[in-house]
């Protein structure tokens with residue numbers, strides 16, 4: 269192990285790009301825009317294509333700027349290898365597309381990010397069975413397992429009601445039944461939680477959110493923890509059963525997912541995301557601290573009916589969040605009192621932005637039932653505990669005094 273491998277999360281992150289001696293001693297990996305790569309010896313190009321020599325052949329599959337970001341996130345997650353995609357959704361979709369077949373069964377959280385939920389339903393049209401269960405208790409996952417179950421998918425903290433999954437219990441179950449365990453770590457980020465510690469096989473991060481952190485670039489990352497035994501997985505094509513078995517799954521995702529589906533992260537976005545990631549711990553700590561104070565303020569306000577935030581002792585999975593995560597995150601939802609009009613409230617906020625994004629430096633608010641969960645319909649929303657007056661907040665890094673004052677005047 270080299271000296272720098274022992275560096276802390278932030279030190280290692282800041283110096284990661286320099287570790288492979290970049291041109292001119294630059295501190296940021298350059299934005300490489302070339303789509304094609306040349307070789308002096310034509311045989312070398314053939315070797316690269318055949319995977320017998322490391323190198324680049326075409327920008328849809330590899331790019332040096334994107335590779336540097338992959339190495340950075342692999343380090344943050346303590347993983348084996350990572351594959352970047354154009355968006356978080358592309359990372360989820362390409363992974364499932366590459367690893368599942370018709371006749372397979374997936375168990376996933378019933379409280380998934382809306383577009384992931386929608387995507388899971390689309391996979392049903394291709395002959396893949398999907399069971400949606402409450403993942404806050406691993407017993408529900410266990411009860412849903414079938415002979416053809418291949419993969420379990422959950423998020424760390426669900427959106428918008430902030431349920432915290434039984435990450436350890438599901439990890440044990442997946443280990444025991446040799447199932448691929450995918451954890452979407454977007455809400456917590458590798459600073460608050462590393463899914464590798466609960467035996468996840470893959471970690472998904474939407475880089476668009478906390479890792480990029482500034483709402484100025486889209487990106488997604490799939491990190492392979494190296495913990496899954498691919499030799500027992502029936503869907504790996506013979507073609508990719510070469511070399512170290514720990515790499516088989518990621519190789520198939522890169523070929524069948526990234527290469528064939530083509531949702532490639534661009535080098536400019538990779539640069540923005542890499543720069544943003546340098547301050548992840550500071551932003552995340554500050555935003556979590558702000559969220560805690562804002563949640564406590566809202567909980568004691570008579571115009572707020574309920575507050576959903578894992579940092580409150582009233583939260584059903586408060587102890588679990590405390591045990592697993594460095595901090596309870598910065599996503600919270602508030603249900604306004606029945607006689608408060610949620611649109612009037614949002615319009616009164618001065619420094620809080622009404623927006624669908626999350627994980628930005630700025631505090632963002634959105635009326636959930638009328639926007640991101642509108643397509644689901646009344647019934648499904650009701651089953652998920654999403655009322656018409658529910659507002660999701662992605663708390664930012666503003667001065668807390670300003671946030672508290674803004675909420676106080678808008679609720680008055």
Ligand SMILES: *Cc1c(COP(=O)(O)O)cnc(C)c1O
Pocket residue numbers: 355356357358381384423427452454455474475476477486487488626
């Ligand atoms: C935003 C988000 C995604 C999708 O990421 P994009 O980069 O917007 O495609 C996936 N999962 C979670 C939990 C998210 O919040």
